[in-house]
Amino acid sequence: MNYQKPRGTQDILPSESKKWQYLENEIRKITNLYGFGEIRTPIFEHTEVFKRENDSSDVVNKEMYTFTMNKTSLTLRPEQTASVVRSYVENKLYGVSELPLKLFYIGPQFRHERPQKGRLRQFHQFGTEILGARNPFLDVECIALGYTLLQKLGLKSLKVLLNTLGDKESRETYRDALQKHFSPVIHEYCEDCKRRLDQNPLRILDCKVDKEHLYTKNAPQIEDYLNEESKNYFEQVKQGLETLNIPYEIDSRLVRGLDYYCDTVFEVVSTSEALGSQSTIFGGGRYEKLTEYYGGPETPAVGFGMGLERVLLALELENPSLITEEGIEAYVMCLSKDLQHKAFKIVQDLRAAGFRVQGDYFSRSLKAQFKSVDKTSAKFAIILGNKEDENQSVNIKEIATQNQDSVKYSEINNYMKLKLGGN
RNA sequence: GCGAUCGUGGUGAAGUGGUUAACACAGCGGGUUGUGGUCCCGUCAUGCGUGGGUUCGAACCCCAUCGGUCGCCCCA
Numbered sequence: 001m002n003y004q005k006p007r008g009t010q011d012i013l014p015s016e017s018k019k020w021q022y023l024e025n026e027i028r029k030i031t032n033l034y035g036f037g038e039i040r041t042p043i044f045e046h047t048e049v050f051k052r053e054n055d056s057s058d059v060v061n062k063e064m065y066t067f068t069m070n071k072t073s074l075t076l077r078p079e080q081t082a083s084v085v086r087s088y089v090e091n092k093l094y095g096v097s098e099l100p101l102k103l104f105y106i107g108p109q110f111r112h113e114r115p116q117k118g119r120l121r122q123f124h125q126f127g128t129e130i131l132g133a134r135n136p137f138l139d140v141e142c143i144a145l146g147y148t149l150l151q152k153l154g155l156k157s158l159k160v161l162l163n164t165l166g167d168k169e170s171r172e173t174y175r176d177a178l179q180k181h182f183s184p185v186i187h188e189y190c191e192d193c194k195r196r197l198d199q200n201p202l203r204i205l206d207c208k209v210d211k212e213h214l215y216t217k218n219a220p221q222i223e224d225y226l227n228e229e230s231k232n233y234f235e236q237v238k239q240g241l242e243t244l245n246i247p248y249e250i251d252s253r254l255v256r257g258l259d260y261y262c263d264t265v266f267e268v269v270s271t272s273e274a275l276g277s278q279s280t281i282f283g284g285g286r287y288e289k290l291t292e293y294y295g296g297p298e299t300p301a302v303g304f305g306m307g308l309e310r311v312l313l314a315l316e317l318e319n320p321s322l323i324t325e326e327g328i329e330a331y332v333m334c335l336s337k338d339l340q341h342k343a344f345k346i347v348q349d350l351r352a353a354g355f356r357v358q359g360d361y362f363s364r365s366l367k368a369q370f371k372s373v374d375k376t377s378a379k380f381a382i383i384l385g386n387k388e389d390e391n392q393s394v395n396i397k398e399i400a401t402q403n404q405d406s407v408k409y410s411e412i413n414n415y416m417k418l419k420l421g422g423n
Numbered sequence: 424g425c426g427a428u429c430g431u432g433g434u435g436a437a438g439u440g441g442u443u444a445a446c447a448c449a450g451c452g453g454g455u456u457g458u459g460g461u462c463c464c465g466u467c468a469u470g471c472g473u474g475g476g477u478u479c480g481a482a483c484c485c486c487a488u489c490g491g492u493c494g495c496c497c498c499a
Contacts, residue, residue: 114496277495383458
């Protein structure tokens with residue numbers, strides 16, 4: 001029997017987890033600046049939380065990790081917006097919170113898809129949700145937060161794609177227009193599109209199969225069906241981005257997968273090679289019917305989800321020197337088995353004083369232990385052998401200068417403090 | 424769900440039917456008994472993802488299966 005991790009999962013090993021910690025730190029810093037509080041929801045939920053009835057989306061209900069325990073159907077979260085909104089309603093946050101409520105999350109999500117570059121079965125997302133206010137500045141704030149974060153990390157080849165789906169009224173008018181437009185020729189379209197015609201004709205627009213179809217190319221544009229309110233709203237979003245000097249492109253094909261979106265939708269893609277065909281780094285938009293589904297009051301909201309694996313992929317190519325390995329401060333070498341206890345004590349005393357210290361665990365030769373000094377990039381080698389022990393002292397060698405001092409046991413910590421400062 | 428391609432030691436890899444699985448790096452030991460990073464020597468895969476099959480004989484051929492990589496679909 002040999003054990004392998006399940007397909008599409010990964011072990012994040014220390015060299016890699018360092019990058020994760022760095023990224024998560026930056027996320028915590030910026031969300032803190034923007035006034036977002038962290039929400040941690042369960043990794044699994046009742047299946048109904050994700051499998052919404054009356055949802056005409058193509059995707060919900062597919063590719064989920066669902067299992068049954070004691071006749072209860074549970075599902076590993078494939079996204080977190082649903083969980084956050086469920087939590088918002090369940091905890092009646094609309095009543096106790098100062099609105100708008102700004103939340104963020106970081107964590108693993110699960111989708112049963114075929115792995116490829118930038119796509120795993122267990123992957124990680126950072127996301128935000130702003131609940132309880134309909135204001136174009138909040139849409140802009142979302143985009144700005146994500147965009148600024150990526151810029152700060154050193155990503156350059158970013159492109160902001162923007163579109164509006166209009167408010168409910170505009171959407172319905174537009175939807176009717178699309179249905180009228182496509183109906184006569186729908187038999188020329190793919191099976192998915194035939195279904196979309198009734199369920200969600202907007203999605204025909206970004207269908208990959210039929211994107212070259214004449215009727216797709218000259219389909220009615222949403223701009224022409226926006227009512228004054230929606231037009232105005234979108235205008236303010238655009239102006240907001242311009243005020244912040246965030247370049248964007250209008251992409252009228254941008255629809256996003258779920259049909260609970262309304263008004264602003266956006267996607268930030270990387271044009272770098274690093275991401276292969278999965279180029280979206282974060283995407284999201286405004287929604288307002290989701291809270292009602294979970295039994296809460298109608299609540300306008302806006303949010304995005306960001307794929308952290310993709311951020312890391314892009315980072316590797318565009319800013320590989322972001323995280324530097326830091327050496328330890330001292331390596332304690334022990335040259336005699338009889339002295340291991342003393343060496344161990346020295347290690348622990350230095351650690352207690354706040355120094356990063358390692359020791360030898362194999363009773364290896366002097367040569368081998370010096371190699372460890374190199375590999376750990378230790379600033380000092382502390383050498384303890386019988387000769388030194390006779391004088392109740394150790395030799396401390398500064399690697400950079402090759403200088404070596406004899407230091408009494410009782411003075412080791414003071415010596416190191418003097419050399420390394422602080423603590 | 425579909426397609427392409429790959430899977431040999433800690434790492435990078437050679438080997439594509441015939442006795443002891445090349446080489447390099449790392450590791451460990453040694454080169455005058457305790458001062459390394461260069462150099463030299465020695466040592467390091469009873470096994471070639473896993474399970475079957477073909478064959479006198481398989482890492483090499485066949486089947487299945489699990490995984491990696493990339494693409495399609497999709498991307499909540």
